[in-house]
Amino acid sequence: MHQYKLVNNQREKQSMTITHTLDPWQFAQDWQDGWNSHDLDRIMAHYHEEVVFRSAKAQALVGKGELTGHDELRGYWAEALKRQPDLKFQVQDVFRGHEMIVLSYSNQNNICATETFYFNAEGLVFRAAACHRTPRL
Template sequence: MDYAAFADEWEAAWNAHDLDRILAHYSADVVFRSQKAMRLTGRGEIHGRDALRAYWAAALDQQPDLSFIVVDVLRGHGMLVILYRNQSDVLAAETLRFGTDGLIVEASACHKG
């Protein structure tokens, strides 16, 4: 996998606010973890692409100016970490673990502050 190209596509999909494009990278049974999910869902772990779509749709509705700038990409075995800054210049990291089919099976978001 070309991790730099993946990060570029990830950034572009988020900046376009295109949920179909974003979710195309995720498996149907993905597990997503984020402390920020607590505010909208009451839990920090989301199971399944459909639930993830509902969460991100609500999050995008609340943040119409959301945008990301990739700062760096760290490679691992079957995974990568995307370091990025959002529209408020908050540093964050998205850790993505891929299945054998190349789709994300597990994702975790961490934010500074």
């Protein structure tokens, strides 16, 4: 696991300014490797203890679309991994924005998704949201 050194943003305590010391592609590789290992400790190492995570898949699986903290997030992801033992992610692209990174990736069924990550001053994700491709009807 790489350390992501970040510069604190004075406007918001948990926010930060991404600097050249954060390599978005290295984060993407670490994130992908964590998921593909199915090691929950390795996956959770990217996230602050009080992370807020939003996902429609969480709503469908555990009954709420916004999860707060390691315990809720770990519970959701443990259930997701249990239901999809062949789960694999492949990062397709990485987007860098103001105080955030967005990953575009596909899973083992070639279904596309994106995830947005906001980092705190310690380089941990304190807020994230996943969006999954919605087929056109």
